[in-house]
Amino acid sequence: xxxxxxxxxxxxxxxxxxxxxxxxxxxxxxxxxxxxxxxxxxxxxxxxxxxxxxxxxxxxxxxxxxxxxxxxxxxxxxxxxxxxxxxxxxxxxxxxxxxxxxxxxxxxxxxxxxxxxxxxxxxxxxxxxxxxxxxxxxxxxxxxxxxxxxxxxxxxxxxxxxxxxxxxxxxxxxxxxxxxxxxxxxxxxxxxxxxxxxxxxxxxxxxxxxxxxxxxxxxxxxxxxxxxxxxxxxxxxxxxxxxxxxxxxxxxxxxxxxxxxxxxxxxxxxxxxxxxxxxxxxxxxxxxxxxxxxxxxxxxxxxxxxxxxxxxxxxxxxxxxx
Numbered sequence: 001x002x003x004x005x006x007x008x009x010x011x012x013x014x015x016x017x018x019x020x021x022x023x024x025x026x027x028x029x030x031x032x033x034x035x036x037x038x039x040x041x042x043x044x045x046x047x048x049x050x051x052x053x054x055x056x057x058x059x060x061x062x063x064x065x066x067x068x069x070x071x072x073x074x075x076x077x078x079x080x081x082x083x084x085x086x087x088x089x090x091x092x093x094x095x096x097x098x099x100x101x102x103x104x105x106x107x108x109x110x111x112x113x114x115x116x117x118x119x120x121x122x123x124x125x126x127x128x129x130x131x132x133x134x135x136x137x138x139x140x141x142x143x144x145x146x147x148x149x150x151x152x153x154x155x156x157x158x159x160x161x162x163x164x165x166x167x168x169x170x171x172x173x174x175x176x177x178x179x180x181x182x183x184x185x186x187x188x189x190x191x192x193x194x195x196x197x198x199x200x201x202x203x204x205x206x207x208x209x210x211x212x213x214x215x216x217x218x219x220x221x222x223x224x225x226x227x228x229x230x231x232x233x234x235x236x237x238x239x240x241x242x243x244x245x246x247x248x249x250x251x252x253x254x255x256x257x258x259x260x261x262x263x264x265x266x267x268x269x270x271x272x273x274x275x276x277x278x279x280x281x282x283x284x285x286x287x288x289x290x291x292x293x294x295x296x297x298x299x300x301x302x303x304x305x306x307x308x309x310x311x312x313x314x315x316x317x318x319x320x321x322x
Contacts, residue, residue, distance in 0.1 A: 058182035058228055061154040062114055065229035067256045068286060073232070073318040074104035075116025077160060077187075079123065079138065086322040087293060088117060093146065097153045106306045107319050114156055118234075118320060119146045121159035122171045124192035124200035134200050135164030135171070143178055150183055157184045158234060162192035164200055168207065172215055179222055185232035186219065188212070191242045191262075204241060209248030209282075216252040223254030230256050234288060234318060237277055238262035251284035258318050260288030266301040267308060274312055281314075288318030 057065065064070055076096060078086025088096055097117065104113035121138045128134050143159070150157040159178060163171050168188065178184045190207035192200050212235060219231050233255050237243050243259075251257055259281070263273040278287055289309055296303050309319060 058226070060114070060229045061150070061156055061183045062112060067114070067230050067232060068317055070112055071114040071317075072104070072107050072109070072111040073114045073116050073156065073258075073288075074100065074107045074320075075118050075156070075158070075318075076100055076321050077118035077120065077158075078322070079120040080142065085120060085123075086118075088119065093149055097149055097155065100155070101153065103321070107310065109310050109315075115153060116156045116158055116318070116320070117146055117150050118158040118160050118187055119143065120162070121175060122161040122163060122166070124162035124164045124189075124194075126199065126201050128165075133164050133166040134194060135162065135166050137171075137174070140177075143175075147178060147181070147184065155183070156232065158187045158232065159184065160187040160189060162189040162200070163194075164192065165194050165196065165198065168193055168211060169214055169218060172218060176222070179219065179231075180226050180228070182228050185234070186215065187232075187234040187236065187260075188215065189236050191236075191238050204239060206242050206244055207235070208244040209246050209250075212243070212257075213248065213250045213252070216250070216255045216257060219255050220252035228254065230254055232256045232258055232318070234258040234260050236260045236262045236288075236290060238273075240276060246280075246282060249282050249285065256286055257284065258286045258288045260290055260318060260320060261316075262290045264292050264295040266296070266299075267304045270296070270304060271312070278314060286317045287314050288320065289316035290320050290322065292322050 059065055060067065076086060076088040078088030078090065080089045080093065083090045090096070097115070100115040104115045107113065119138070121143060123136050123138070125134050125136055129136060147157050159175050161168060161171050172186055191204045193205040193207055194200055198205060216233050219233055222228065223231055231254060235243065237259060249257065259277070261274045261277045263270060274289065289312065291303060293303065309316060
């Protein structure tokens, strides 16, 4: 198993979605207008309604309020200070953002590229920690730093959640101060969601369609309350056993559900995993695909090219590198 010391100073187990060996304050919505309209004197002294300034509706980083089919999302995942957890955590974050921009263009294929920074916000641990949850939370200052970077580069920030034994919805709700922004979404790693007796890394964790729907419903509520553009909810899946009762998954207004095929291997092995995971997709579910710079190329193999990834059917709408 991978291990690295992250910015939180805790021992982390794994990268974003990679399989085992087989102080915050909530933003407040704008106040509602009063029932009495402000007035100004008319031409004959009679009151006429005053003009109120037009408030533009929040949009996605590169415009518009819907992700698909306008955009193809392409990004890196990781955590600063933990190079083993993904490419986003290596070197200068600004340089990584430049690299993401160039990589995203290679996957455009008739769509507009939307760069993504997938930051590990909740990381599964091999030890229980002080609260027995087998997870650690990335410091708010780190999330803020990457959110500022995403804003500068007109990119989407995805907050990756590996809950360990913690309740996944509780971990998502703990990120609310970031999720009320129009350029922040969620990525879930359910293989690191353990039951009461489970230890991350010993076996696969799992989720189900009901739980994923509950997270989507929560995000949908934020979208409605803050008049936000469509918000991505990604769930990485390495094996069919990781997501049970997929038929119970229900799309929610304002949330783009994305199933991202995980797994390490040669191009042939990855195509096989893809075919198994995209079989019988529920209506309204978008697809994603994950690549590993180092692990996919081990044993004399190689990394799949953008052309090969785009040849997959259905065509992935989110491509993520670790």
